[in-house]
Amino acid sequence: MNIEDRLLAGDKIACARLISMLENNDKEAEEILKKLYHKTGKAYIIGVTGSPGAGKSTLTDKMAKKLREAGKKIGILAIDPTSPFTGGAILGDRIRMTDLSLDEGVFIRSMGTRGNLGGLSKATSSAIKVLDIFGCDYIFVETVGVGQSEIDIVKMADTVLMVLVPNMGDDIQAIKAGTMEIADVFAINKSDLDGADKTKLEIEMNLDLNDSKAFRPKVIKVSAIKNKDIDTLLEAIFEHRDYQMRTGNFDIRRINNARQEILDLAKEDLINLIMKKAVENDFLNTIVNEVYKRKLDPYSAKEELLNLLLN
Structure with missing residues (x-):
């Protein structure tokens, strides 16, 4: 059985192999994507971005587990800084998602940025297509956390989740980074720490000043490590998804992304x-x-x- 048939059959090894080929600019992999492109477009793509150390990986882990309880097939692309020696991903988010990596309904891949600006790997868009063909219902794309250049996630995601934490220097970390406008949902992680309410209030005030967006992003306090309010956060993501479907913005967003x-x-x-x-x-x-x-x-x-x- 060739690699494309194995991918369609849900073979994880074939999925991993094809993504590796795409990272290495393999022309055969590109031809396979051309042939199977008509099978893409079914997965919902959630971009998870925010400052380094905000707990993006842990939060992604908890959301994925909740969706697995609902019987959904999950793909996770964790974009990490690249090792200057091996060219591979340094952090290796799969280590922090051990339980999920053993789940047959979850595919996790750490991808190095390989010097690519924008917080994303060059092959991220192609990897999303592979996971879509693989049959994932939801694909999480966790960016490297590089601040201002991280806005590239909006070119790929259907919903962008901005993860913040209290007491990390600036009162609202994302404002000066220039990424406040790209978020569709805000999550204040580690909300059991002092300052969570203050950070939530400041984000809400900033949203009040910027009323140009037709959809007002929800600001949700969560604690990934304590598995608290993850359901509420997912509801906020689904609310944004439903709004886009209802208004036609979903198609507009995907057309712009394709362009x-x-x-x-x-x-x-x-x-x-x-x-x-x-x-x-x-x-x-x-x-x-x-x-x-x-x-x-x-x-x-x-x-x-x-x-x-x-x-």
Whole structure:
């Protein structure tokens, strides 16, 4: 049985293998996704973002277990910083989700960012498609937690969950990071600590000032470590899902995400093509030296690179 048939049959090893192939830019894996793309679009994608140390992995673990109790098949993509030595994921969230990793109805994958900005791995979008084909009902994408550049999650997720904690320096950590606007639901984790009520109030006040969004995000206090109010948090996520389905925003969001993905893929191939042309005959080094010696400006150098491709 080939890898695509095994994937459709729910083989975890085939699923893991295909994601690895995609991370390594394997053309065979890309062809498999082309062939099976019509089977995607069924899973609901939940992005889990927030500051490092906010408890995103533990909270994802608890939500996944609640959904498993309801008989749902779960995929979890945990995006971690990349080891400079191996190129692999440093943190290894599967270690923190031991119970789930043994569950046949859950697939967990740690993926290194491999230097990709935006808090996500380059192959995240492709991995989401693999898990969708694999038959997952819900896919959690937990970002690395890098602050301002983490807004890329909104390009992939149907609902973005922002995880905050009390007493982490700034009263509302996400405001200065520029990510407040992307959240569809807020979770104040470790809510048993002092300051949780104050943080909730400040987020609510900030939402009052920003009334441009038609859907007002819910702010839920939870404690992942104590498994407290996880049901309430999931209800808030489902409320956002139902709102999107009811208003047609779900389709609009996915159309916008598809547009962005096409442009990103085209941009990547164009850059690779330009670089391939530029290194031929040492053209790139030549114009770099000319810019360095002030014989050529960067804007004209850029035009010469583009002309090289067009010609």
